Amino acid sequence: MSTMTQGRWIRGLALLGGLLLGTPALATLPQYDGKVHEGVASCASSVCHGATVERGGSNVLQNEYVTWTRYDKHADAYKILLTPESQRIAKNLGLPNAQEAAICLDCHADNVPVAQRGAEFDITDGVGCEACHGGSEDWIARHTAPEATHASNLAAGLYPTDELTARTDLCLSCHLGTEDKFATHQIMGAGHPRLAFELSTFTELEPPHWARDEDYATRKQVETPVATWSAGLLASARHTLSLLEGRLVHDAGLFPEIALFDCHACHHPMSDKRWAPTRLTQGLDPGAIRLNDAQFALLLPVAEATDRAAADALLQGLRALNGSVATGFDDFKAATGALRTAVDRLAATLARPLSAEAQERTLAGLVQAAAQGDYRDYVLAEQAAMALDVLLLSTARWDVSRPAMDRVFETVDDEDHFDPEAFAQAVAGLAAGLQVTAR
DSSP states (O other), X not given: OOOOOOOOOOOOHHHHHHHHTTOOOOSOOGGGSOSOBOOGXXXXXXXXXXXXXXXXXXXXXXXXXXXXHHHOGGGGHHHHTTSHHHHHHHHHTTOSOSTTOHHHHHHHSOOOOGGGBOTTOOGGGOSOHHHHHOOOTTTTTTTTSTTOOHHHHHHTTOOOTXXXXXXXXXXXXXXXXXXXXXXXXXXXHTTOOOOOXXXXXXXXXXXXXXXXXHHHHHHSOOOOHHHHHHHHHHHHHHHHHHHHHSHHHHTSTTSOOGGGBOGGGTSSOTTOOOOOOOSSSTTOOTXXXXXXXXXXXXXXXXXXXXXXXXXXXXXXXXXXXXHHTTTOHHHHHHHHHHHHHHHHHHHHHTTSOOOHHHHHHHHHHHHHHHHTTOOOSHHHHHHHHHHHHHXXXXXXXXXXXXXXXXXXXXXXXXXXXXXXXXXXXHHHHHHHTOOOOOO
């Protein structure tokens, strides 16, 4: 499942510290950058980014367009809107079609205003170059000039996808959502699949249209998988808290936005007796409606490895948040505030890279929690599997653990038939072959 490879990656400490300590990203998301988006065709020349094979003599590969077209699922994002499944969703939502609805195009295409669409812009290109790299009107003509630098291109409007803060904001804007574009329970009820995301795994699974070489490292920010994973978790937790504190919950009437809750707590057969008490659900009754708390739960092993006080506050905040669902909005607001404080404390701790020892303890804590059955919800298990993959790589156990990890991934391959006991047993099998110190 993973295609992660090791390389000579360096750490952008100042940038990461800004992300972890909550410094807001300065970059405006490409969809809202106000620039003219010239279109994918403007990048596709064989002498620019449309070569069929990699070329030498340049600091880019020059076959980026072909890689995107052939291998990147983002290139097919608009085409998905033309499928019978998407048309059915549109019909269920009362829309004329999916391919013209802004609520669909916002994440399935580079949906900028018509006035910002250049001569070669084509909405049917899907999530193309400028959907991630920003409107190119001010940099396309000069970004490859001999005197051009990455800094000068950024100053001209190129979106800084190499920076963790900016890349996380960009990815989460669709893969988690914002108040302005969110896969609500209504949309999911109409047929839209559940969204899943983990920054490190998804970054590595993205077909690379860049070379992680010495030249790249001198020009851009480059992060290790474990740094990307921990920063992505923190960012996801903060984005989730912002959604919980916003109008999707507090202006939603009798029921808050249900898509913020754990889908599989309700959506499984009544004959599937999967509920059991865990340390994460302490104080909750069987059948309690639980929020999707995977981002916070997966931060616990990190906190336990680095800051016990932060871990205790995080666990208490997580329990309070889920418990407040049954007691009212005042308790809910208090719980989100406490949880944000706990996340901020952990972020301050993680302003420095995780040491090798801390990574070992994090891996041990994650394995122990998974093997003892703490991750009984599908989303938790799915996120834990991806986290294990990253940590096994970072602790140089990736190759020797492949057979055991394959069995772990098999247990989360089908969310409709997830068996929490099988997942715990698979992780226990993985643990048997690992020499890690328990938390």
